[in-house]
Amino acid sequence: MERKKPELRRSVTPWGSFSWGYSDVGADIFVGLGLVLGAAAGASNVAFLFAGIVYVCIGLAYTELAATYPVAGGGQYFVLRGLGDIFGFIAGWAVLLDFTIDISLFTWTCVDYLSQLAPGLSSSVHPWMHFIVCALLIVGLCGLNVIGIRESTAFNGVVSALDICSETAILTLGFLFAFDPHLLVHTMQVSWPSSDMFMKGISLAIVSFVGLESISQAAQETQRPASIIPRTSIALILTILIFALSYSNLALGMHTWHAIPHDAHGHAQMLWQWLGNDDNNGKAVALLAAQIPYFGALAAFYVPVLGAILLLISSNSGVFGSSRIAYAMSSGGLLPSIFQKVHAKFRTPVVSLVTFSAVALLELIFAAIPTLDRGAAQIYAHWFNGEGGLDFLADLYAFGAATSYSFVFIALVALRLFDPLSPRKFKIPFNIPVTVRGERAHFPLVAVVGFVGIFAILLFTLKTHIIGRIAGPSWLLLGIVIYLVYRWQHKLPLFASKKRNWRKEQVDILRNAGELELMDEYLANLKASDARKVATAETPA
Amino acid sequence: MIGLRFVLAVLLIAMGIVVFVRVASVGLTPAILPGLILGAAIVALGVHRMSLIIRAWRSVR
DSSP: OOOOOOOOOOOBOHHHHHHHHHHHHTTHHHHHHHHHHHHHGGGHHHHHHHHHHHHHHHHHHHHHHHHHSOOTTTHHHHHHHHHOHHHHHHHHHHHHHHHHHHHHHHHHHHHHHHHTTOGGGOTTTOHHHHHHHHHHHHHHHHHHHHHTOOOOHHHHHHHHHHHHHHHHHHHHHHHHHTBOHHHHHHHHHHSOOOHHHHHHHHHHHGGGGOOTHHHHHHHHHBSSHHHHHHHHHHHHHHHHHHHHHHHHHHHHSBOOSSOOOOOTTSOOOOHHHHHHSTTTTTSHHHHHHTTSTTHHHHHHHHHHHHHHHHHHHHHHHHHHHHHHHHHHHHHTTSSOGGGGOOOTTTOSOHHHHHHHHHHHHHHHHHHHHHHHOHHHHHHHHHHSTTOOHHHHHHHHHHHHHHHHHHHHHHHHHHHHHHOTTSOOSSOOSOEEEEEETTEEEEEEHHHHHHHHHHHHHHHHHHHHOHHHHHHHHHHHHHHHHHHHHHHHHTTOOSSSOOOOOHHHHHHHHHHHTTOHHHHHHHHHHHHHHHHHHHHHHHSOO | OHHHHHHHHHHHHHHHHHHHHHHHTTOSOGGGHHHHHHHHHHHHHHHHHHHHHHHHHHHHO
16 A cells, blocks of 8 residues: 655644744844844845845745745746756755755854853854853754754744744834934945945855745645745745834944943944954844934843754754755655755654764854864964955855745746736735747746846855955855766756656646645646647647 | 724824825935835725724624
């Protein structure tokens, strides 16, 4: 008797779906704010705006794709389906890079936020302690995932709700009592960066919007995903955009409650300079919150803790997500089958978990080396323009995100044109009607805008990030070599795709998602399309 | 609960309008663009929330 393949239980509610995404993407501003202020200076809000517009396009693309194909593979699955195996692999491999960076970057900043309350953990004061705690957290998260313990959706929901309330309070009180639009305009005029730093700021700003894979991850476990995902995604996209724009405008145009300390040379500095320097850029949100009049006294204590929890959840989603993507790619014949190996007792993908946690650990070592060893610091200063640990991780994060999102936009166009029969309960607006192979389809203009934007960010990353331009493409090259060797060994097509029955797969996807009306609509579309083709073939020339 | 959500949506729209107007009051300069878009985004989120609440209200009735 054929055994039924086990499926994920669909028990995630609309709020669960929102908080799942929020706990992943919402943590990004805790990392991105200081980095962007350090690079884009007085144009930080414009950098966030540029990246934010691209992010809205990406969010809409993921919303449409996740509602149409509610499976957990995310960008990798959409690209595989739209563009074929090799591009699906490249997109998935770039997402894997992001997930591993997610683990190390968010662990790093989690410890940075904690260092606000426990100065012994500060990377600039006690680099070894900072490194050891980060490494222990990564090993601990990997161990918990091997045993099979994840944070529950309910826990995500509580932390997300607390964080949304906290950030709303910080921003509302900040805008009411400390924000001065004239100061904002003045700061922008006197602190406008060079074009190189502006480009670097934009490429770092995309770091604040990474994690949309969680929309599709949630889609696999959400009830009626085609209806729920668009509702929750649009709220998620707008919330994240508002927070990013608010923080950046506030950081440039806010009168501080307390005087800002002078810099190392004894010069007075503006708020954005203080938040963006190497000592503070890993905990900028906590420092900004502490500068809100009166409320700052309370915020100084709880924001570092809340931020650290949110960042740790996000780091954990990197451990979990990387193993799941590797497992999915392995099942699809894109990676060796060893990544499907599950632990005999805990039934978790132990090889994927350990491998990609080890990669994250390696990335952490590369990021921490300049602070741990003077010789290494000199090498970094000579070869990499003195980029620090956080910069190294953010460079690669931006590279991975820009690469995978670029492919997702192309896949969206391809799927719109070559799979027009799949019902789309949510369709991105602004389309041009076209006819492809006798079927009516809609060409998405937003995908073009999004692709131009994200491709520009990819170019900015390659131009301005010295480490990212070497390590990012090297990662892709390594992946392509592994892919080709694996496909050659297993006598699979190297550059072409394996034959798949997408029609049957789509019916199964919709049935498993409980979207029976959409499944019936899809079957009716197929029947009508087939009938049209037969009629056309029978028509005498 | 739905009433509270409605009030929050109204507050969001009001806050968006306040941000928009305060930033716009500085005068016509390209520097106000991110602030204006921030205000517009807050209003959009409020309107989105309100449309969901109204839909939920209608379905209850």
